[in-house]
Amino acid sequence: MAPSRAILLIGKITHARKEWEALASQAELKEYPSGSRPDFLTTLHSPAYSTIHAIYRSNDSTSLTGPFDAALITALPASVRYITHNGAGYDNIDIPACTARGIQVSSTPIAVDGATADTAMFLILGALRRISRPMGSLRRGEWRGKGYGLGHDPKDKVLGILGMGGIGQAVAHRARAFGMSIQYHNRNRLPEDKELGARYVSFEELLRTSDVLSLNLALNASTRHIISTPQFALMKPGVVVVNTARGPIIEEAALVAALESGKVFSAGLDVFEDEPRIHEGLVGNADVVLLPHLGTATWETQRAMEVLVLENLRGVLEGRGLVTRVPEQRGMEGGGERAVL
Numbered sequence: 614m615a616p617s618r619a620i621l622l623i624g625k626i627t628h629a630r631k632e633w634e635a636l637a638s639q640a641e642l643k644e645y646p647s648g649s650r651p652d653f654l655t656t657l658h659s660p661a662y663s664t665i666h667a668i669y670r671s672n673d674s675t676s677l678t679g680p681f682d683a684a685l686i687t688a689l690p691a692s693v694r695y696i697t698h699n700g701a702g703y704d705n706i707d708i709p710a711c712t713a714r715g716i717q718v719s720s721t722p723i724a725v726d727g728a729t730a731d732t733a734m735f736l737i738l739g740a741l742r743r744i745s746r747p748m749g750s751l752r753r754g755e756w757r758g759k760g761y762g763l764g765h766d767p768k769d770k771v772l773g774i775l776g777m778g779g780i781g782q783a784v785a786h787r788a789r790a791f792g793m794s795i796q797y798h799n800r801n802r803l804p805e806d807k808e809l810g811a812r813y814v815s816f817e818e819l820l821r822t823s824d825v826l827s828l829n830l831a832l833n834a835s836t837r838h839i840i841s842t843p844q845f846a847l848m849k850p851g852v853v854v855v856n857t858a859r860g861p862i863i864e865e866a867a868l869v870a871a872l873e874s875g876k877v878f879s880a881g882l883d884v885f886e887d888e889p890r891i892h893e894g895l896v897g898n899a900d901v902v903l904l905p906h907l908g909t910a911t912w913e914t915q916r917a918m919e920v921l922v923l924e925n926l927r928g929v930l931e932g933r934g935l936v937t938r939v940p941e942q943r944g945m946e947g948g949g950e951r952a953v954l
């Protein structure tokens with residue numbers, strides 16, 4: 614007998630295609646590989662989509678559908694019960710709108726921790742050395758170039774981690790090997806065994822006393838622009854700021870001003886306020902280290918993320934529920950969330 618429930622894949626599965634196809638014994642598999650938001654909204658009303666039980670989407674597939682905002686959530690077929698999202702950040706999904714409709718959402722924490730923390734370390738070391746300027750000079754045939762200057766060692770510097778979740782903890786673990794002393798601020802203080810010897814401090818103390826500030830918290834209404842002009846004013850002169858979380862956590866114009874005034878020695882950025890647009894004051898600043906949102910861009914991590922989404926789908930199809938439901942839906946019926954940090 615044909616499965617009566619369907620799963621809709623929006624975008625592509627690249628690294629775990631076989632595992633996706635294996636789900637065909639448990640559900641009808643449908644795919645929406647390309648299109649536009651108006652096209653997607655129209656397609657949602659077709660009878661072929663009326664049995665969709667779960668949706669596989671990703672941060673990348675936002676380019677096909679636009680954000681999963683309240684308008685899109687409202688337009689989903691009544692049959693949709695789960696959204697399994699490929700991405701540790703899910704700021705492009707309106708979680709309260711999903712909860713209001715009884716739709717459970719999972720993300721891919723843990724799978725992303727190592728690669729994103731490696732990226733943060735790369736940016737911390739690169740920004741401490743202001744490595745971009747001499748790298749650019751070399752490629753222009755100018756060897757070290759004119760503005761070349763000495764950098765700083767990570768050893769004995771205070772690393773302040775804002776957001777000590779999975780990635781923050783993986784950054785702490787790595788930074789310790791470079792001789793950094795670590796402090797953090799989080800919504801909730803961690804149990805001692807997860808602190809890895811890091812000191813818990815207030816947000817203000819973190820800003821006032823860190824030599825390097827690493828941003829590792831989720832983007833939401835309360836964290837948008839959490840780092841802006843007043844926060845830069847509190848920081849130590851010559852601080853290094855690294856962001857591998859989400860661009861809008863920093864008010865980019867304020868960062869540019871802090872770089873230009875010399876308050877910030879350098880920055881290392883994987884994420885930007887209005888990707889893929891980048892503030893001219895950052896692109897034009899040879900001393901900042903910039904990456905085009907590559908935090909999880911490794912073969913191993915991309916596969917691990919896809920496999921985790923499929924584990925969530927299998928959990929749903931086999932009646933066990935989601936494996937990594939988002940913490941905002943804690944307490945909602947149907948289980949499967951990780952601890953709220």
Ligand SMILES: NC(=O)c1ccc[n+]([C@@H]2O[C@H](COP(=O)([O-])OP(=O)(O)OC[C@H]3O[C@@H](n4cnc5c(N)ncnc54)[C@H](O)[C@@H]3O)[C@@H](O)[C@H]2O)c1
Pocket residue numbers: 701702703722723725729775776777778779780781798799800801829830831832835836857858859883884906907908909954
């Ligand atoms: N650059 C990339 O490619 C990339 C890859 C993966 C994740 N990310 C981003 O990194 C973020 C963190 O990922 P994670 O898996 O570590 O998430 P996580 O949920 O494990 O950790 C986030 C931490 O931030 C803390 N937090 C939330 N609001 C806070 C606040 N106002 N002040 C202090 N702490 C606060 C939470 O308590 C939690 O401990 C994601 O939300 C995502 O946006 C980026």
